Amino acid sequence: MENRPSNVPVTINVNGNALSAEVEPRTLLALFLRDDLHLTGTHIGCDTSNCGACTVLLDGDAVKSCTVLAVQADGRDITTIEGVAGDDGSFSAVQEGFRQEHGLQCGYCTPGMIMAATALLADNPNPSEHDIRHNLEGNLCRCTGYQMIVNSVRWAAENPDGVSVSVGGQGAHS
Amino acid sequence: MSLVGAKVLRKEDPNLITGRGQFVDDLSPAGTAYVAFVRSNEAHGRITNVDTAEAVAMQGVLAVWTASDVADLPGLGVPGLERPLLAADKVRFVGESIAVVVAETRAQAVDAAEAVLVDIDPLPASPTIQSAIAEGAAPLDENVGANVIFMLPIEDPDIDPALAAAPRRLSTRMENNRCVPTPIETNVVLADWGPSGLTLWATHQAPHHLRNTVATYFGLAQDTTRVITPDVGGGFGAKINFTPDLFLVPALSRALRRPVKYTQTRSENVLMMYHGRAQEVDIDVGFDDDGSLLALKVDVYQDNGAYADPTGMGLPALTTTMAAGCYKIPKVAVGWKNILTNATPVAAYRGAGRPEAAFYIERIVDMVADELGLDPVEIRRRNFIPEDEFPYATHSEIAVYDSGNFAGALDELLNIMDYPALVQEKAAAIDDPTKPLLGIGFATWLEIAAFGPPGALEGFGHLASWESGQVRVQPDGSAIIYTGASPHGQGTVTTLAQIAADELGIDFDKISVRHGDTATVVQGIGTMGSRATAVAGESVKQAATKVTEKAKLIAAHLLEANPEDIEVNDDAFSVKGTPAKSVPWSEVAWKSFQNLELPEGVDPGSLESTVHNAPPNFSFPSGAYGCVVEIDKMSGDTRVRDMYLVDDCGTVINPLLAEGQVHGGVAQGIAQALYEKMEYDANGQPLTATLVDYLVPGAPDLPTYTSSRTTTVTPNNSLGAKGIGESGSVGAPPAVVNAAVDALSHLGVRHINMPLTPQKIFSLLHEGGA
Secondary structure (H helix, E strand, C coil): CCCCCCCEEEEEEECCEEEEEEECCCCEHHHHHHHHCCCCCCCCCCCCCCCCCCEEEECCEEEECCCCEHHHHCCCEEECHHHCCCCCCCCCHHHHHHHHCCCCCCCCCHHHHHHHHHHHHHHCCCCCHHHHHHHCCCCCCCCCCCHHHHHHHHHHHHCCCCCCCCCCCCCECC | CCCCCCCECCCCHHHHHCCCCCEHHHCCCCCCEEEEEEECCCCCEEEEEEECHHHHCCCCEEEEECHHHHCCCCCECCCCCCECCCCCCEECCCCCEEEEEEECCHHHHHHHHHCCEEEEEECCCCCCHHHHHCCCCCCCCCCCCCCEEEEECCCCCCHHHHHHHCCEEEEEEEEECCECCCCCCCCEEEEEEECCEEEEEECCCCHHHHHHHHHHHHCCCHHHEEEECCECCCCCCCCCCCCCHHHHHHHHHHHHCCCEEEECCHHHHHHHCCEECCEEEEEEEEECCCCCEEEEEEEEEEEEECCCCHHHHHHHHHHHHCCCCCECCCEEEEEEEEEECCCCCECCCCCCCHHHHHHHHHHHHHHHHHHHCCCHHHHHHHHECCHHHCCEECCCCCCEECCCCHHHHHHHHHHHCCHHHHHHHHHHHHCCCCCCEEEEEEEEEECCECCCCCCCCHHHCCCCCCEEEEEEECCCCCEEEEECCCCCCCCHHHHHHHHHHHHHCCCHHHEEEECCECCCCCCCCCCCCCCHHHHHHHHHHHHHHHHHHHHHHHHHHHHCCCHHHEEEECCEEEECCEEEEEEEHHHHHHHCCCHHHCCCCCCCCCCEEEEEECCCCCECCEEEEEEEEEECCCCCCEEEEEEEEEEECECCCCHHHHHHHHHHHHHHHHHHHHCCCCCECCCCCECCCCCCCCCCCCHHHCCCEEEEECCCCCCCCCCCECCCCCHHHHHHHHHHHHHHHHHHHHHCCCCCCCCCCHHHHHHHHHCCCC
């Protein structure tokens, strides 16, 4: 037990910043992001790769960061929920869609949902309801029953530029 | 413009969609140490040895505790049936905590926990109701000596004669499957016990209740005990309970003099978070040839799991209270048994006793209709409590139905679903090899909500049953609302701000709502039992009204007018009939703190108010759901194709959020009906202990909902709101099962216990029965 392999240096490009660290080889990317980089927007909801709460983008593809070792991300690009909004704080179309269509309740699965939906729309800018449901199959939500998540992704597809909203600003929905 | 009733976007969302929410596991104060547990892999047995020597010596390990280290800490739960913090000489379910390890890192804690060696001599296990009550079953608690720990016999002497006198009679036994609540955030506890007191961050639905309990438990004063429930990732009732880790983690922090955090894994969560439902029931119903229900006898067997929880023991009381649903039945008698089993303890899960009641009575009504060849819609109409008979006293002292229009909801359901066309489609599908079997099911359900009136929650250990609402106007004319509700996804921050904005006349954007911290919120009970809008919302409304009345005194002084002539709108006070004569809220607020600006008799800082609202009665939300299922004729795969939903929750504060609550509850109801059941083998080994085996539905598994609403207000609060948090989980399971039984009725199927797995349905299709 005491003879663990020594730590390994990694350099990972996280949300546009190249970050270097020494990690235990067994460290999951999800825990590296949360515990070492303090990027706690990436959530962990299971230990069997079923829930998708930890979904991030790895070189643009949606991956469950609990199934990737930090060392496997060495030299690659990671985007987390913290890297989705614009530099001015404006929400991405997917973020705004979730807000407009009530695509979240407790918000715990939401970062993973937003990352998975972001990857989906990059591949398929105009997904049908069927496409959305099946592409989000690996992301569990216990609060919404999914219909409003589907609506949120459709909103983002129909409003690819999102809308400009100051953080904290509110408005009547209709 | 009134904001009550408007589709307002949520104040909660900007943080949550940017990863800036703060859930308990996101917090790690400097010096935090990490916890891992050693758990029982036997369902029932005697602990003969726990060897911690290797673990204690491992790198980074700060403490390894077993039962002897917590001998001075009392067990939890029901007196005489306490649940120990760590199992001492016996284990009673798989997953029960035996030892706890604290280390510098999570990984070190987990490594050391794996190095603890535990020897258990197995005992015969009783993981189900039937095995636990069987002749000769080993008692879980030798001091009690029997696994039936409480029993309310059916003593009404009139019930059997009433059943015997009925022209027709039907008896049946049904199950209500054991469900795992599965919020996507597991339980997390972070404790920092320093010289000046204890701060406890917890994934909990009732922070003040937890604060009061933890303080009493450790003999701490409440003023130095602070509980914070920051963002909480779903609860569904399962985060009301007091699990051992809520007490162990503070004790470890006290001993180690540093912050200590426990983050439950999902596999631990499936075993450790209180489960829900887990009932069986014997029902006798008497009726006549027209389908009028005449007498109903309901005897509930409640599986309490390995340790009795006060809420878990109360579940059959809630089920039997609501046993007659929305029907006028002249004679109803009920009873129940609470039963210990070698399985995870059982307590509240979304609906808590009411989904079970609705399932039983809605299945019974369909069975009676089937017996008589009556349409399921028609038999419901014949038995509804008429609209003009409210308030309606039931067989239960607890339940006096406040208001309802059951026929109106059913009418609306038939407006949004084309029943005659579906009946034709169903008939045509039976012999069409290209089509799946189709079934149509109804549920006209009723539940009890808005907990509660005085006495409603005290029996479950709460301080009281009111909810607090405090309004404090800031010097700039913005306002902060403090609520004792502790939302974890419901959107209560937004709905309370809507309610306050209407009463105060302050712009919605200038109203914040704070919750989940005993250091800032005066007192509170929490979020459970569909109470936030009806009970907490009314307290905020009343507090805001009081503040507005006081502000009018100041505005009148500044405008040199009579207080009775002052009105407030759009962030300003003005004189009725002379709108030009006005003063902005910001000026009134600023001057409300300045002695020199105030009228005689008004103190500075007066623009705040606290109300503890105790409603006079429960509310009874209701609705009519229609479900269309498709069953694959070959595989038995059953899917919900269409779900038609009519809810009546009285006044709706925010239709977007109300709809979200319905969707989520219905999703959990469909999940119970089709997918979810915690299964154990005969030795009490869990067979569904991860999300690989326990099927929480994903987006492709659930339908698109068609929804509508009827509005029957409650007289219990001035908003007219009844509550909506649990409705969907009450109405959906019977609608789905009624539809599936309808689809298979030509094969002679009369009932199927949940979940409707493909194996069960395959067997009914091809092997003549399960």
